[in-house]
Amino acid sequence: MQGVTTAQPLTRGRGSRRAEILEAAAALFAARGFHGTSIEDIGGAVGTSGPALYRHFSGKEALLAEMLLDVSERLHTSAANRVTKAPDAEHALDALLTGQIEFALSHPALITVHDRELGNVPEPARRQIRRLQRLYVEEWVTVLSELYPGCPPPRLRAVTHAVFGLLNSTPHSAGELEPEAMAELLRRMARAALASVQS
Amino acid sequence: MQGVTTAQPLTRGRGSRRAEILEAAAALFAARGFHGTSIEDIGGAVGTSGPALYRHFSGKEALLAEMLLDVSERLHTSAANRVTKAPDAEHALDALLTGQIEFALSHPALITVHDRELGNVPEPARRQIRRLQRLYVEEWVTVLSELYPGCPPPRLRAVTHAVFGLLNSTPHSAGELEPEAMAELLRRMARAALASVQS
DNA sequence: CGGTGAGGTTAATGATGACTAACATCGGTA
DNA sequence: TACCGATGTTAGTCATCATTAACCTCACCG
Incomplete structure (x- = not known):
């Protein structure tokens, strides 16, 4: 049989x-x-x-590694592209917001796994994922530091993580709003939160 | 031996x-x-x-259940108390922010576990934790709906979760800023994000 | 048409891990 | 001082699970 x-x-x-x-x-x-x-x-x-x-x-861990590597690559390269194309910091920030919101809304599960399971990725890949994540954050920090000169980088990093937290809340409010409305709302809130940061 | x-x-x-x-x-x-x-x-x-x-x-799951029950109880009753004492919605919102920020800064691990591991709590307790979480969210929604009459509750729920995401980002930016500065920053950003919501 | 390789299948195998059993210790307390 | 309850300890027990082995089978290519 x-x-x-x-x-x-x-x-x-x-x-x-x-x-x-x-x-x-x-x-x-x-x-x-x-x-x-x-x-x-x-x-x-x-x-x-x-x-x-x-x-x-080749195994469960390898599967996770590939998944997270792919996510962090997509986030980072998409961000890098958008920033490069943007005419100024203001537009760059807008583009970063758009990218993150799109991703968060279309792949909530990946967002969740991405910031929860890094610890289970075996070492060769782990370092690389961390690197990409850091680069992605720095992409934001760089744009922000142009908009808020004089604001120390650690503060900007905290700001960035706070905005990620806000945008990545989508898995928690699943179904409360239409994707369109949700995107609008998140963008507006994030913009306001960012605007409140001074040097 | x-x-x-x-x-x-x-x-x-x-x-x-x-x-x-x-x-x-x-x-x-x-x-x-x-x-x-x-x-x-x-x-x-x-x-x-x-x-x-x-x-x-009595077991690993019971341990988790007690942990999460305690957290959701603390969050909810503290919020209920603060709101009750507040003279108006504006002050109530301020009190809610204070409570959540204090908790997020002093117990980052609990915050993390609280929104990750509910699924591993066995059924009798799970329902109760969910209930407390819902009540906590509704505490926020009620206050917000007083400040933004005409704004539909689903939208306010999404707003609330977004603010939680922002405030609960502390585990990610651990050590970037002094707790004092971090609290200030989070409060300011959350306030701005909330202010951006219209009916 | 025979072979081959990609992709599946079901049975081991070996660890790991939750939980239980049987037994020890010590601070009270009667 | 002898007992008792609270807490620990170590050595099972039993499941679960990742991973491997051994075996199929079909599409396609010569």
């Missing part, structure tokens, strides 16, 4: 399975945490059973 | 051991997550070995 029941997939866009697994895992990790989610759970969520996962990832 | 080495504690304020365990567990849960922390870890953190914990709590 072995291997009697293979059937469905076998034809699907190249690499789409990996993406499917990553997405399912993100949702599960966000809901139950890394250690609270079993390989079996993840397999189940994509219609395969447990160990099939090892055909796509 | 059994029981040969009992020694130190045995004399300490009544119930202080429970508190000590709760504190150590909060720090560990915040750092590694509920499932990422073992009973042995918790015991080790308070100088006893593993199973000693069962003399104080």
Whole structure:
């Protein structure tokens, strides 16, 4: 009674399975945490059973590492691009806000996992993710320090984290508002919070 | 070779051991997550070995339940008291801000665990914690709806969660600023963010 | 048409970890 | 002084889980 029941997939866009697994895992990790989610759970969520996962990832930690690496890369490079294109600091800040809000609204699970599970990523990748996160924060700090010259960087870092906290609150207020309205609200609040910072 | 080495504690304020365990567990849960922390870890953190914990709590989940119940109770009753004492909505909001900021700055680990690990609390307690959390949020929403009449409650709930996110960012910017300065900054930003909300 | 490789399957295997059992110690207290 | 309750200790026990092994099977390519 072995291997009697293979059937469905076998034809699907190249690499789409990996993406499917990553997405399912993100949702599960966000809901139950890394250690609270079993390989079996993840397999189940994509219609395969447990160990099939090892055909796509070398292990559970590697899966998490790839997920977080991807997120921090996307955030950072998107931010870097936007800032580069912006004509001045004011527009740059606007672009950063747009990017973060878009991401937070479209991928709440990734946002959650991203700031919760770094500690479970094994060392080679961990350092790199941390680096990207730091670069992303510094992107904000740089723009802000142009807008608020004389405001010490540590203060600007705290401000940045506070704004992230505000924007990343989306997983908590899921469904309270339409995405459109939520985006508007978050942008307005973040702008006001930022404007309140003086040197 | 059994029981040969009992020694130190045995004399300490009544119930202080429970508190000590709760504190150590909060720090560990915040750092590694509920499932990422073992009973042995918790015991080790308070100088006893593993199973000693069962003399104080009926189990790991019960420990978490008590921790979260305590937090949500403190937040809610403190808020209710402050609001009741306040002469008007403006002062009430100020008091709510003060309370949340104080708590977030003095117990970052509890804040972290509080919004991460509810899912691991077993059912009898879970419902009660959720209830207290909801009441706490409604405390804010009520005050806000007095300040912004005509602003629909769902929007105010989203606003409240956004402000919580902002204030609870403290664990992320640990050590960037002195507690005093951080409190000031958070209050100012939160106030500005709130002021930006119109009906 | 035979082979091959990608992607699945079910059964180990080995750790880890929560919880229990059996036993020890010590500070009261009768 | 002998007992008792509060607290610890160590050594199981039993599940759960990540990971591996051994085996299938189909799509496709020669």
